[in-house]
Amino acid sequence: xxxxxxxxxxxxxxxxxxxxxxxxxxxxxxxxxxxxxxxxxxxxxxxxxxxxxxxxxxxxxxxxxxxxxxxxxxxxxxxxxxxxxxxxxxxxxxxxxxxxxxxxxxxxxxxxxxxxxxxxxxxxxxxxxxxxxxxxxxxxxxxxxxxxxxxxxxxxxxxxxxxxxxxxxxxxx
Numbered sequence: 001x002x003x004x005x006x007x008x009x010x011x012x013x014x015x016x017x018x019x020x021x022x023x024x025x026x027x028x029x030x031x032x033x034x035x036x037x038x039x040x041x042x043x044x045x046x047x048x049x050x051x052x053x054x055x056x057x058x059x060x061x062x063x064x065x066x067x068x069x070x071x072x073x074x075x076x077x078x079x080x081x082x083x084x085x086x087x088x089x090x091x092x093x094x095x096x097x098x099x100x101x102x103x104x105x106x107x108x109x110x111x112x113x114x115x116x117x118x119x120x121x122x123x124x125x126x127x128x129x130x131x132x133x134x135x136x137x138x139x140x141x142x143x144x145x146x147x148x149x150x151x152x153x154x155x156x157x158x159x160x161x162x163x164x165x166x167x168x169x170x171x172x173x
Contacts, residue, residue, distance in 0.1 A: 012103075023110055
């Protein structure tokens with residue numbers, strides 16, 4: 001039977017691989033958000049479809065990494081005699097020493113930096129998409145005159161005529 005220290009070191013080594021995959025995934029997500037914003041601005045529907053398909057595919061593949069992380073958290077919880085919810089990188093960092101501690105600390109710092117950047121880029125993408133939706137709504141409302149009755153006048157022979165206060169296309173030269 002392995003000693004607790006050797007088992008802990010083995011699990012930390014496996015966790016470092018999982019964290020490296022997390023770092024790669026977050027970096028790829030940042031690239032995808034940039035691609036989405038560029039394709040929205042260019043109005044490239046086909047490109048957006050390809051990017052969204054790639055995101056779905058990567059997400060399914062990444063779920064394997066999620067499973068590995070949860071399995072390792074359960075193992076650490078058993079080794080550290082605490083609940084799975086209490087297992088964090090900070091707690092793990094305090095429980096290991098030497099080079100492993102340095103490596104856990106590096107991965108934690110990198111993930112913290114990348115997730116902060118991901119939150120900002122996500123907010124930028126959400127704002128762009130929200131502005132596009134708002135602009136499209138305003139444009140459609142103006143084109144189709146939603147919510148405006150316009151001015152109704154009657155000619156001397158009783159014919160009804162609706163006049164809008166704006167014209168989408170003027171035919172005057």
